[in-house]
Amino acid sequence: MHKQLSNQQLSRLLTVTAKTVRSDLAQLEQDGLVKRIHGGVCQSEGVDIKKYSLDAMLAQLIEHNLLSDTLGLDSTQGRLRKMKHNVFVLGSFNVDIVANLERFPQPGETLHSSSSSIGAGGKGANQAYAAAKNGANITFMTKIGTDQFSQFARQHLSSTGIANTIIVESSTSPTGTALIYVSEQAGENMIAVNEGANMTLTADEVHAAKHHIINAELFLTQLETNFDAIKLAMSIAKESGAKVILNPAPYHDRTPELLPLVDMITPNETEASLMTGIEVTDLESAKQAAIAIHALGVSSVVITRGADGVLLYENGQFTQVDVLKSAVVDTTGAGDAFNGALVAELAKGSTLHEAAKYANAYASLAVERLGAANMPDASLVAARLNA
Known part of the structure; x- marks a missing residue:
């Protein structure tokens, strides 16, 4: 290469x-x-480099009957049957540039940062990482630039435990970046994203990954990537019978176009408000928004409400998942931790309520850590749920 x-x-x-x-x-x-x-x-x-590829070496082993007892063969073509990847995640990779401040600055004000860091981020990468940490077999597709951050992106993704990464490179746009302020007083964050190469994903690049998409049982995406490419990938997933899950963040004016393709949606209160025109300020308005989203064609609605927990709406029934106590340090990536853990549990066959309860606990652990991509170990969830 x-x-x-x-x-x-x-x-x-x-x-x-x-x-x-x-x-x-x-x-x-x-x-x-x-x-x-x-x-x-x-x-x-x-x-001839091709003869040293994994496929060529596997074919040679099969020819000598060394793998026939352990790997299933396609009886018609004599090829290895590809194992199904539980979850396909399409999304962004960004480099997060974080400044920790005592409080957020006012317009025109300069504040001294107590610390700063550069780390991996992007909603897609974070969610894929969280899902992998929770035991899901992940294929993650993203697009980066050919710049000083491209090798950083590859090294990070290779260290996450994600089973399969599809990394496309843009020769014209830089790797995406996110500038993040973290308030030490409140533990809240403000984020400005430059999507860069994420917005240049093409239809041809999506089609090149089609065989991975159609082998997925669950398909998860967000809105930090080129909208038309997202819509195309969702269509392929839907047609192949995968359950399509959309985290509508950051909110896009064309989001309603995607809803006929969506089985489950996971907005926060702001995104639910923008989607429905109903200002979500409390539990009752959140329920109204959930009903309105369901009426747009989405079977399952999961509204994350920060310190007020999670509201589920499925089969005409509401379920409230209460927030768990945590020592909040940094809420950056909390939604990504929730979505990744949610999908991982759904892939294991959990009900929506079981999966959301687990994901809520996992997200409560994530906010106790600095950095969006600093995902906790899944082994800690049981103790948090039983606390």
Whole structure:
């Protein structure tokens, strides 16, 4: 893919020492597979790289009957049947630039930040990470730039436990960024997002991932990616029989266009208000908004209400999930933690009420940590639920 790599790049990509890289390259060059250059390596001319691919090696093993007892074969074509990925997540990857302040600044005011950091973020990446942390088998698709943050994105996603990542690169737009203020007084946040490459995802790129989408049982997306690409991917998922879940954040004026494709929607109070024209300020207005959203064609409505818990509306019945006590440090990514955990539990066969109760507990753990992508371990949820 890269044609040429430095020893340092190989060391980072493979998480081995430079000494190991140099030793291995010497052997690979001796075998005629690579050509060493100053400080790095390039592909040797005339080498058929395809025969070293995973598919080619699996085919060779099958030919020698080494895998026939453990892997199912397609009887008509003699190929490996692809395992189903439980959840396909389409969404954004952003680099989060966070400043922690005693309080939010007033217009025109400059405040000193007590600390700052650069980390991984984006609603799609966060939700995929949270779902993976909670045991779901995830395929995550995103688009990044070819800039100083692209390698950072790849390294982060490779460390998350997400089973399969589909990373598309834009040569014209930068990796998305989010500028985040965190108020130390309230634990609340203010976020400004530049979507960058996320908004350049094309129909052709979605179609290239179609075989992954149609193998999903659940499909989750948000609205930090190109709207038309989202709609296309949702259509493919819907036609293939997947349950389509939409987290309508940040809210988009064209959101109503997506609702006929949606089985479950997870707005917060602000998004529910924008979607329905009903100002959600309390439980009663939240119920009215849920009924209005259901009337637009969505079977299951999950309204997250911050400190007031979660309201569920399904099969004409309301269920309230109460908020759990937590020591709030940073609410950035709380909604993403909730959505990821919710989908993971649904993929395991939990009811909506069971899944929402679990996700609510997981989100209560997430707000006790700094950073949107600092997802807690699923092992902590049981103790929180039993506290």
